[in-house]
Amino acid sequence: MKFCVLMKQAAIIPHKTILITGASSGIGAALAQHYAQTHTHLILWGRSQKRLSQVAQSVEKKGATAECHSIDLTNIDEALTALRNQDSLTPITHFIFAAGLGDMRKEGELAEEPSLVTELCLVNFTTPATLATEMANRMATRGGGAIAFIGSVAAFHDLPMSTAYSGSKAGLARFSTALHAAMSPHKVYVTLISPGYVDTPMSQRLSGKLPFLISPQKAAQKIHRAISRRKAHLIFPWPFAFFAFLEGHLPRPVVHRILRLSTMQQTPRKTECSDT
Numbered sequence: 001m002k003f004c005v006l007m008k009q010a011a012i013i014p015h016k017t018i019l020i021t022g023a024s025s026g027i028g029a030a031l032a033q034h035y036a037q038t039h040t041h042l043i044l045w046g047r048s049q050k051r052l053s054q055v056a057q058s059v060e061k062k063g064a065t066a067e068c069h070s071i072d073l074t075n076i077d078e079a080l081t082a083l084r085n086q087d088s089l090t091p092i093t094h095f096i097f098a099a100g101l102g103d104m105r106k107e108g109e110l111a112e113e114p115s116l117v118t119e120l121c122l123v124n125f126t127t128p129a130t131l132a133t134e135m136a137n138r139m140a141t142r143g144g145g146a147i148a149f150i151g152s153v154a155a156f157h158d159l160p161m162s163t164a165y166s167g168s169k170a171g172l173a174r175f176s177t178a179l180h181a182a183m184s185p186h187k188v189y190v191t192l193i194s195p196g197y198v199d200t201p202m203s204q205r206l207s208g209k210l211p212f213l214i215s216p217q218k219a220a221q222k223i224h225r226a227i228s229r230r231k232a233h234l235i236f237p238w239p240f241a242f243f244a245f246l247e248g249h250l251p252r253p254v255v256h257r258i259l260r261l262s263t264m265q266q267t268p269r270k271t272e273c274s275d276t
Ligand SMILES: NC(=O)c1ccc[n+]([C@@H]2O[C@H](COP(=O)([O-])OP(=O)(O)OC[C@H]3O[C@@H](n4cnc5c(N)ncnc54)[C@H](OP(=O)(O)O)[C@@H]3O)[C@@H](O)[C@H]2O)c1
Pocket: 021, 022, 023, 024, 025, 026, 027, 028, 045, 046, 047, 048, 049, 051, 071, 072, 073, 074, 098, 099, 100, 101, 102, 123, 150, 151, 152, 153, 194, 195, 196, 197, 198, 199, 200, 201, 202, 203, 273, 274
């Protein structure tokens, strides 16, 4: 774990201690802003130290306390050790997994690059599932807590250009609802959030029209509400719930023919995190 910056520590005991992964950008940063208020301690994880510090400073202006840590989720062992140390120091009441990677097969490629598939599966599924299991045990032992995963509606579609993305999000979706079933009796409430398009750096790399695009602030409001209501699953905006239902009920060859018509492309992301 690379220690980024420890912001001013809570002089008062916080009512909520919220760990957010992917807090350096997009939905994760909007969630940090949304949850920021007095008596709330925010633990912000991401890779970009510079952007994490900016988010930490702005949430402190709203009365929250914050600390941020630069942690790469492709390194499961490091992330798990960091979580154990963090939770022993400041017991976490809410754990929100917002970090994620989205990538598409480039034009001309037959299938996605194997190393990219490994990276996406680690960041989108394997590491979140590992950390959530550790956290669920700890929360259940001390009487309860909340865990939320930011999945994607891509989990419910066979996306030919994004097999690793849709596959990793599908794994996450099933893991999340199964964990909800396992942990609710122990007062650990697990919520799966499946957004459509949200206006963030991830979706800004996509070409073409993004139907029902919503702001990260609006997304954060909806996510907060679903977590407070202990919902097992929320899909938004609602038309995507209908599309998921439709895909589940149409013959697969028909669905695949339609999905292959998509001309959507994505500009390549920087492979390493840049502090810009
Ligand atoms: N935007 C959409 O339209 C949309 C739709 C459906 C679902 N989602 C999901 O929503 C979540 C948030 O996405 P977003 O739109 O907010 O994207 P974003 O703005 O690109 O943010 C992605 C976040 O994930 C972090 N991250 C990426 N790789 C990481 C790694 N190896 N280790 C640690 N952190 C890593 C990034 O940290 P650094 O920047 O510091 O590297 C960043 O904070 C993702 O799970 C995404 O799949 C997004």
